[in-house]
Amino acid sequence: xxxxxxxxxxxxxxxxxxxxxxxxxxxxxxxxxxxxxxxxxxxxxxxxxxxxxxxxxxxxxxxxxxxxxxxxxxxxxxxxxxxxxxxxxxxxxxxxxxxxxxxxxxxxxxxxxxxxxxxxxxxxxxxxxxxxxxxxxxxxxxxxx
Amino acid sequence: xxxxxxxxxxxxxxxxxxxxxxxxxxxxxxxxxxxxxxxxxxxxxxxxxxxxxxxxxxxxxxxxxxxxxxxxxxxxxxxxxxxxxxxxxxxxxxxxxxxxxxxxxxxxxxxxxxxxxxxxxxxxxxxxxxxxxxxxxxxxxxxxxxxxxxxxxxxxxxxxxxxxxxxxxxxxxxxxxxxxxxxxxxxxxxxxxxxxxxxxxxxxxxxxxxxxxxxxxxxxxxxxxxxxxxxxxxxxxxxxxxxxxxxxxxxxxxxxxxxxxxxxxxxxxxxxxxxxxxxxxxxxxxxxxxxxxxxxxxxxxxxxxxxxxxxxxxxxxxxxxxxxxxxxxxxxxxxxxxxxxxxxxxxxxxxxxxxxxxxxxxxxxxxxxxxxxxxxxxxxxxxxxxxxxxxxxxxxxxxxxxxxxxxxxxxxxxxxxxxxxxxxxxxxxxxxxxxxxxxxxxxxxxxxxxxxxxxxxxxxxxxxxxxxxxxxxxxxxxxxxxxxxxxxxxxxxxxxxxxxxxxxxxxxxxxxxx
Numbered sequence: 034x035x036x037x038x039x040x041x042x043x044x045x046x047x048x049x050x051x052x053x054x055x056x057x058x059x060x061x062x063x064x065x066x067x068x069x070x071x072x073x074x075x076x077x078x079x080x081x082x083x084x085x086x087x088x089x090x091x092x093x094x095x096x097x098x099x100x101x102x103x104x105x106x107x108x109x110x111x112x113x114x115x116x117x118x119x120x121x122x123x124x125x126x127x128x129x130x131x132x133x134x135x136x137x138x139x140x141x142x143x144x145x146x147x148x149x150x151x152x153x154x155x156x157x158x159x160x161x162x163x164x165x166x167x168x169x170x171x172x173x174x175x176x177x178x
Numbered sequence: 179x180x181x182x183x184x185x186x187x188x189x190x191x192x193x194x195x196x197x198x199x200x201x202x203x204x205x206x207x208x209x210x211x212x213x214x215x216x217x218x219x220x221x222x223x224x225x226x227x228x229x230x231x232x233x234x235x236x237x238x239x240x241x242x243x244x245x246x247x248x249x250x251x252x253x254x255x256x257x258x259x260x261x262x263x264x265x266x267x268x269x270x271x272x273x274x275x276x277x278x279x280x281x282x283x284x285x286x287x288x289x290x291x292x293x294x295x296x297x298x299x300x301x302x303x304x305x306x307x308x309x310x311x312x313x314x315x316x317x318x319x320x321x322x323x324x325x326x327x328x329x330x331x332x333x334x335x336x337x338x339x340x341x342x343x344x345x346x347x348x349x350x351x352x353x354x355x356x357x358x359x360x361x362x363x364x365x366x367x368x369x370x371x372x373x374x375x376x377x378x379x380x381x382x383x384x385x386x387x388x389x390x391x392x393x394x395x396x397x398x399x400x401x402x403x404x405x406x407x408x409x410x411x412x413x414x415x416x417x418x419x420x421x422x423x424x425x426x427x428x429x430x431x432x433x434x435x436x437x438x439x440x441x442x443x444x445x446x447x448x449x450x451x452x453x454x455x456x457x458x459x460x461x462x463x464x465x466x467x468x469x470x471x472x473x474x475x476x477x478x479x480x481x482x483x484x485x486x487x488x489x490x491x492x493x494x495x496x497x498x499x500x501x502x503x504x505x506x507x508x509x510x511x512x513x514x515x516x517x518x519x520x521x522x523x524x525x526x527x528x529x530x531x532x533x534x535x536x537x538x539x540x541x542x543x544x545x546x547x548x549x550x551x552x553x554x555x556x557x558x559x560x561x562x563x564x565x566x567x568x569x570x571x572x573x574x575x576x577x578x579x580x581x582x583x584x585x586x587x588x589x590x591x592x593x594x595x596x597x598x599x600x601x602x603x604x605x606x607x608x609x610x611x612x613x614x615x616x617x618x619x620x621x622x623x624x625x626x627x628x629x630x631x632x633x634x635x636x637x638x639x640x641x642x643x644x645x646x647x648x649x650x651x652x653x654x655x656x657x658x659x660x661x662x663x664x665x666x667x668x669x670x671x672x673x674x675x676x677x678x679x680x681x682x683x684x685x686x687x688x689x690x691x692x
Contacts, residue, residue, distance in 0.1 A: 046223060046238060076241030077343045079285070082329045083336070128241070134316055139326040 037066075037171040038088050040074040040081060042095040042129055049153045052096040052163070059164040069171050078128040085136050090145040092171045094163065095129055097150040106155040108163040110170055111148040182208065185652075187661045189670075196631070196670055199506070200661065202652055207661065210640065210647040212631045214514040217483070221498040224621040229255060229592055229613045232621065233346045236609065239623070240671060243602045244343065245278040245335055247623075250598040250609040252348035253441075257596030258613055259350040259588040265443035266584040267352030269572040272440040273365070274335045274347075275600065276569050280372075280562045281328040282603035283528065284380070286669045287559040288313065288324040288411060294666065295418045297659045305418055312414065320411050323379055331372045334365045334569075350592070352585030359577055366573045373566045382410030385563045389451055392538035394546065412559050419552035423651075428551035428664035430646035431523055432544065434462045434530035435629065437470065437599040437606045440568065448571035450564060456535035459599060461519055464544040467534055472597055472608070477624065478516040480636035481509060489636055490518055493610035493622035494595055516632035516641060517624050525549065525642040526605025526629045527668060528557040537564075549646075551667035558669065591616050602626055604669045630668040643668050 039060065043053030057073050065071055074081050074093070085091055097109065114133055129148070137143055149167045151159060187198040195216050201209040220239055224232060232251040237244040249271050256263060263271070295309035296318070303309075312320040332342075339345025340355055347354045357365070373385070381388050383406060391400045397416065400407055407413050419425060437459045439450070450456040459470035476490030483504070486497040496515075504510045518524070529549060532540035543553045595612040605626030612620040632641030640648075643665055652658045 044238065046220070046235075073344055075238060075244075075344055077244075078241050079325060079329070080241070080332060080343055082325070083333060083342065135325050138316065138322045139329060 036068040036089045037092065038070040038072055038084055038090075039092045039094060039167050039171055040072040040084060042074045042076075042093055044076055050096050051157075052150055052153055052155075052160075053094045055157060055160045056094040056164045056167060059160050060167065063164070063168070065168065066172065069168070076128065078132055079135060081132055082136060082139060085140050085144055085146075086142075088144050090147070090171065092167050093129060093146070093148045093150075094167050095148060095150045096153050098152070106152055106159075108149065108151045108155075108159060108166045110166065111150075112146075114146065114148045183655075185655055185658070187658050187665075189662065189665060196665075198647075198661065198665060199511075200647060200652075200658075202655065205651055205653070207647045207650045207652060210644040211511055212514075212633060212641060212644050213512040214627075214631065215503075215512075217500045217513045219498070219500070221496075221621050221623060224611075224618050227618050229258065229611070229616055229618055230349070232609070232611060232618065233349065236623065237344065237346070242282055242671065243278065243604070243607070245274050245339075245345075246600055246602040246607060247609075248346060248348050249275045250600045250607050250623075251611075252350065253598030253600065254596045254609045254611045255350040255588075255592070255598075257598070258594045258611065259592045260594075261351040261586050261588045263352040264583045264586060265445055266356060266576060266579060266582050267348075268441050268443045269446075269576050270338055270353045270356070270584065271348055273569050273572050273576075274338045276440060276565045277331055277334045279601075279603045280565055280569075281332050282669075283558050283561050284324050284328050284376075286603070286666075287415070287555060288320050289315070290669070291555055291558075291663075291666050292320070292411070292415065292418075293318075294659055294662055295422065297657070299654060299657050299659050300422065303421060305414075305421060309414075309418060312411070320379070320414075323375070327372060327375045327379075331368055334368050337361050337365055349585070349588070351588035352583070354585070356576070356580070356584040359580055362573055362577050362580075366570060366577075369566060369570045369573065373570075376562055376566065378410075380411045380559065381563065382406035382408070382413055385567065388412075388560065388563050393542050394539070397539065412556070415555060415559055416552070419555065422663070423660075424552035424555070424663050424667075425547070425550050427650050427660060428554070428646040428667055429548045429649075430525055430642045432464045432548060433519075433522060433524045434464065434533045434544075434549075435470075435519060435524040435526045435606050436460060436462075436531040436534035437601045437608070439531060439535075439565065439601055443572075443575075446572070446575060448568050448575070450535075450568060452535050452537060456531065456537070456564065458535070460534045461524060462530075462534045464533060464541070464549075467536065470599075472599060474520045475608070475624065476518055476521070477622075477628075478518060478635035480516065480638075481511060481633040482515050483510050483513050484515065490521060493597070493608065493624055494612060494620065496610070496620070496622040498622070512633040514628050514632055515624075516635040517629050518635060523632060523635070523639060523642050523645070524629060525668075526626050527554060528561045528605075529554045530605060531561070531601055532557050551646075551664050554667035595620075604671050605629060625671070627668075627671045631670055643670075 041053040041057035043050040045054035182203045197213040199211045236247045292313040336342030339347040
């Protein structure tokens with residue numbers, strides 16, 4: 034069984050949604066642990082539920098929209114995102130939120146989940162740092178599993 | 179008559195960015211403008227790239243119809259390369275595309291459309307409590323089951339494509355791989371398991387019983403025949419839809435377009451139950467069907483944020499030169515173009531597919547009562563009853579004829595022009611491509627939502643769902659659920675349709691913080 038998956042979310046052809054695809058491209062050039070799967074999740078939304086099965090932990094890499102909140106320019110980790118959050122969003126920013134709220138309802142053995150990302154305005158020079166953070170979170174949870 | 183007022187209709191739960199503006203007079207919509215607010219630009223991204231790049235790039239247009247865009251792009255390249263894929267390639271392409279269609283139909287109907295019956299405006303209705311318990315987002319029993327079961331069936335695409343998501347297994351001349359017999363058998367198990375759930379939860383009966391429903395009168399008989407029929411999701415759709423008046427709103431133009439449900443292998447026993455009519459591309463006015471001639475398709479940009487020509491242009495001659503958006507109320511109001519067939523707007527989608535195929539229930543429904551929001555949605559939720567047996571039949575044939583070829587050699591250097599027409603979940607999807615010295619010099623994509631959600635054309639003629647909104651009663655302008663029923667009955671997908679900026683400067687990702 035794959036112990037961890039890093040699922041990169043976003044559309045490489047859409048300005049402002051580039052962070053996840055850039056992390057995917059960066060990690061493809063790295064030697065990743067054999068039991069960590071790297072997935073180009075694109076815009077697949079609910080279609081990614083299958084990839085949350087038979088795995089111990091899942092790390093999503095995505096663009097954060099933080100409206101200039103303090104610290105938004107640096108890579109961040111959200112643990113247990115949307116747990117118990119009753120809000121629903123269906124706009125462009127809603128796909129991952131919907132997925133993460135649906136997952137506990139239909140995935141039999143829910144993996145531990147983290148979302149790692151940064152604001153699109155943070156700049157591409159921070160992609161390497163973000164990719165390493167994704168790997169670190171995947172490994173950390175892997176070893177804790 | 180009351181005072182004429184212009185209102186913005188908030189449209190969430192659609193794929194992509196859609197704004198609807200309506201004029202209301204005397205409690206009814208008297209005019210409507212549909213605006214896709216994003217510039218897509220894929221056509222221009224493709225220009226100058228290698229011809230086969232379309233197989234990788236166009237599936238990225240949409241997170242829902244990725245396989246269908248791949249199918250359309252591959253068919254386009256088949257034509258340019260001058261190759262005919264062997265039957266096993268057609269079967270595999272069909273299976274993958276139809277699985278995507280089935281999951282989309284269920285998700286749109288249950289997760290996007292039916293949830294409106296849980297709108298507080300219906301609270302006084304005796305069916306309201308059950309509507310909430312079944313269809314409320316992420317809480318309703320049907321909503322949760324639909325997410326679970328549609329998650330399973332798309333595993334078939336992963337098996338066929340060898341990768342999930344973003345497979346590019348369809349190539350000019352066929353497909354890259356034929357799954358092993360055991361894998362195909364697993365696909366059949368997944369289809370059969372899904373069918374059992376669909377029969378139990380959605381239809382409340384066997385597929386064969388539903389397929390015998392051949393008129394609106396027969397629909398009433400079926401509904402009253404068994405508590406299981408009335409209590410299935412389809413039964414609830416009919417009951418709730420009628421209670422909310424959906425069978426009397428959202429008519430639109432009586433002109434329907436379909437590219438056919440799938441390509442027919444040369445040798446197949448797959449039976450659509452309609453003497454093969456569902457595989458035929460055509461245009462129908464509800465009574466007479468004419469075979470499709472793609473040369474009669476043209477796009478207008480008269481009310482779109484584009485420049486470059488006047489009148490209609492065939493997609494081979496199309497150009498995509500975006501303009502900045504005009505202020506609200508301007509002549510140009512959408513980043514969708516306005517496709518027309520023989521110069522006229524046409525509706526596409528599951529209802530159009532059924533009407534063009536002459537499916538008795540829906541052809542009769544439209545002939546007798548005209549198109550309406552309920553008929554559109556019933557056609558969508560019932561479509562898997564026709565598609566699931568086809569999927570299973572083609573999987574069985576792939577096992578029986580496993581030694582047959584799945585690809586023919588295509589020339590490595592291709593030049594020329596071609597088109598790929600397929601029915602996506604939302605209706606007619608076409609790719610048109612021109613290739614010179616191996617590079618794309620022109621690419622146009624005409625999506626189902628471009629047909630349905632088009633703005634006005636050069637002549638000022640409204641698009642299909644703009645027209646369908648005319649006459650719709652709005653009881654509460656602060657909660658215009660009736661307009662939502664009509665628009666959602668077309669299953670809008672603006673992600674594909676608009677030709678990326680958001681006026682708020684927000685275009686994707688996960689929103690955090692204040």
